[in-house]
Amino acid sequence: MLDREGFRPNVGIILLNANNQVWWGKRVREHSWQFPQGGIKYGESPEQAMFRELEEETGLLPEHVKIIGRTRDWLRYEVPDHFIKREIRGHYRGQKQIWFLLRMIGRDCDVNLRASNHPEFDAWRWHEYWVPLDVVIEFKRDVYQLALQELSRYIHRNDHPATHRQRNRQNQKPSPALSTDTEQEKSE
Template identity: 70%
Template sequence: MIDKEGYRPNVGIILCNSRNEVFWGKRIRQHSWQFPQGGINHGETPEQAMYRELMEEVGLAAQHVRILGRTRDWLRYDVPNQWVRRDWRGNYRGQKQIWFLLRLTGRDCDVCLRASTHPEFDAWRWNDYWTAMESVVDFKRDVYRSALTELERYLERDATRKHGTARLFGQVHHHE
């Protein structure tokens, strides 16, 4: 489902733990780290798509998280031509995303990268909320910064926020 401007509706997920560190997933067989994201199916709300993608990519259900906030408007990025499927060329420009900020209320061991038959990630880690973006594909970096900037205020409002020093690089969890 592509809109008239050439953007596919999508959701992005910033999942944070009790220390306000954020979940980063490593794309299978790539040295590229990203937040969970995925398309919104016909008839789905952004929130329904977010919960579906969270289960498919991270193995977490609604009872494992609490929504802290979401972006007010769509954030867009254009995909370079060489990344566009041949049959989409000419009418596809990129993604438009609603971003959600979630608090993990479950445990690290609830994360399961093999929850779907087509896993997206082969490792994951917790990182500081504002970490370097070098490992994110360059055409997504501005949207990541915009989403993190807009949603950061919800962390300050979250009454369960714990203070502590966030590690720059957390332990990487590999799936065997």
Template identity: 75%
Template sequence: MLDRDGYRPNVGIVLTNEHNQVFWGKRVREHSWQFPQGGIKPGESPEAAMYRELQEETGLLPHHVKILGRTRDWLRYDVPTHWVKREWRGSYRGQKQIWYILRLTGRETDVSLRAMRQPEFDAWRWHDYWAPIDEVIDFKRAVYQDALLELSKFLTQMESLENYLARIPPISDDD
């Protein structure tokens, strides 16, 4: 299901722990890491899609988390043409997402990446809140930054992006 502009409705999930660290998942058989996310089915609300995707990708159920907030509007990113399936080229541009920020209220052992027959992730870790901005694939970077900036207001004692960047050593060309 695409909107008239060629964007697929989607949800993104920022799952946090009590230290404001975020769940960071490694895609199956890839060296790429990302937040849980997934499409919204026809007739499904963004919140219902978020809970479904959360269970499919992490094994967590609604009673394992608390919704802290969500983005006000859709955030969009374009997918590079060479990543788009041939039959979708010309009509599919990318994703439009509503992002949710959740707090894990259950235990870390409640996370089960093998909850579904075809898992999305084969590893996960807690990560600094702002680190995914620099680590996600380039074409998603602006949406990750916008989502994390907007959602950070729902966390207490949250370090600002500016303070985080000031304490992280710059990457040199020798690295």
């Protein structure tokens, strides 16, 4: 399903952990890393496509995540001809994406890269929010930068565990949730 300009509707997913690190997946049998993403099927909303792609590529279900934000408009990238199948060259130009920012509320062990019959990734890791864009395939870099930049406004500094530790050091009485975070950090 292409639009009139030759762009395929798609969703991109930036998944955060409690430390505001992003989920970063290594493409199967390749040395490239990327965020989960995938096409929007006919009749699907971007949100429905995002949850389907999330499950297919990471094994995570809606109960494992919370939607924090999404891009306001489509972000587009063109795919170089040598990456496009010969039979669709001339019609297909690239992807137009709605990007979602999610907070992981599940556990790392909930990730299952073999959730579908056609895995996209064979490894994953958490990475600092501003991922090194030089490891993303070149034609996607600008879109990644735009998505990270636009969605960064949803990340509140007060959500970061370092902020909680700083408050504790200032002799403020910690809440039970903050104490739990501190105990978990000690055990890691």
